[in-house]
Amino acid sequence: MTHPHRQKLAVIGDPISHSLSPLLQNHLIAHFALPFVYEAVHVRARDLPALVARLRRGELAGVNVTIPHKQAIIPLLDKVVYPADRIGAVNTVCVMSGKLIGHNTDAVGFEHSCAKANIALSNKEILLLGAGGAAKAVVFALLAKQARTIYLCNRKRERAEHLRESLPEAERGRVQVVSWEERAAIAQTVEVVINATSVGMHATQTESPLPATAFHQNMAAIDLIYNPAETLFLRQAKSTGAATLNGLPMLIYQGVAALELWSGRRLEIEELYVDLKIRMRAALRG
Ligand code: NDP
Numbered sequence: 001m002t003h004p005h006r007q008k009l010a011v012i013g014d015p016i017s018h019s020l021s022p023l024l025q026n027h028l029i030a031h032f033a034l035p036f037v038y039e040a041v042h043v044r045a046r047d048l049p050a051l052v053a054r055l056r057r058g059e060l061a062g063v064n065v066t067i068p069h070k071q072a073i074i075p076l077l078d079k080v081v082y083p084a085d086r087i088g089a090v091n092t093v094c095v096m097s098g099k100l101i102g103h104n105t106d107a108v109g110f111e112h113s114c115a116k117a118n119i120a121l122s123n124k125e126i127l128l129l130g131a132g133g134a135a136k137a138v139v140f141a142l143l144a145k146q147a148r149t150i151y152l153c154n155r156k157r158e159r160a161e162h163l164r165e166s167l168p169e170a171e172r173g174r175v176q177v178v179s180w181e182e183r184a185a186i187a188q189t190v191e192v193v194i195n196a197t198s199v200g201m202h203a204t205q206t207e208s209p210l211p212a213t214a215f216h217q218n219m220a221a222i223d224l225i226y227n228p229a230e231t232l233f234l235r236q237a238k239s240t241g242a243a244t245l246n247g248l249p250m251l252i253y254q255g256v257a258a259l260e261l262w263s264g265r266r267l268e269i270e271e272l273y274v275d276l277k278i279r280m281r282a283a284l285r286g
Helices: 021-031 043-055 106-116 133-145 159-166 180-187 233-240 248-263 273-285
Strands: 008-012 037-041 063-064 090-095 099-103 125-129 148-151 175-178 190-197 221-222 242-245
Touching: 008 021, 021 037, 021 248, 021 273, 043 063, 043 090, 043 099, 063 248, 090 221, 090 248, 106 133, 106 248, 125 133, 125 180, 133 148, 133 159, 159 175, 159 273, 175 180, 221 233, 233 242, 248 273
Parallel strands: 008 037, 008 063, 125 148, 125 190, 148 175, 190 221, 221 242
Antiparallel strands: 063 090, 090 099
């Protein structure tokens, strides 16, 4: 059924068919009776300018942006606002008075997911595995939450060095780049370990970025991956008694923050949260 009076929103990426964002957003849109419809649109790199032109023509009221366009879309926008400008990646575009504004809601999504799970970040020693776009949003959130030390560890060390150098000088002191070989020893000493690599997804489901001996019961282990819902990384952590958190709450909260930007409304999702998680888990099991 078409809704001519409703404005279109979309998530754009390549690939995109397995995105959970349409399920999430259309559920929120229906619950809050917002005048939108949300769909997944497959956009290849070469077609990104044409998609942006559709936003400029008002055919779309806004988009979520996912792999591989989060950085590539930046030069096509009129303005990139905090914290997307600091993170260097845009996951949400709004149209404001005809101008295209880039936002990043991944960092706030990560912060809210930790708060919801009662995982404290303030004044903690934290090992962060990965240095891609997601890791950068997480570093931003950890700095904003006053983490004491962030040990940044990536297979290709230079990418972690580059991420650290992109931070304001005043904040670099709290971020220490460590080598991939050191990760297990450091994990044993920290209070929070975060997997922001893609190890554990799809073809690497039988792999973990850490050996089982690296986990201990006094830590929280956070995996940004939500498919599978429980990665080997999280199973290893759980078996030692560590607190665990997967990437689904982060996905939910980044989506809510995006819908708040498009609608201009504060959206309180607590009463929906459990039901949303059940629906999204069911969709993942597919
Ligand atoms: P990128 O492609 O930008 O980065 C991938 C990261 O994984 C790099 O650090 C890369 O290291 C590392 N990596 C890949 N393969 C291996 C391997 N075999 N061994 C060690 N390290 C490896 O991806 P993103 O940063 O965008 O996403 C990372 C993860 O976060 C994904 O699983 C994604 O699904 C998840 N994510 C979840 C979100 C949520 O809302 N829950 C939001 C965004 C992302 P190297 O540089 O050495 O190649």
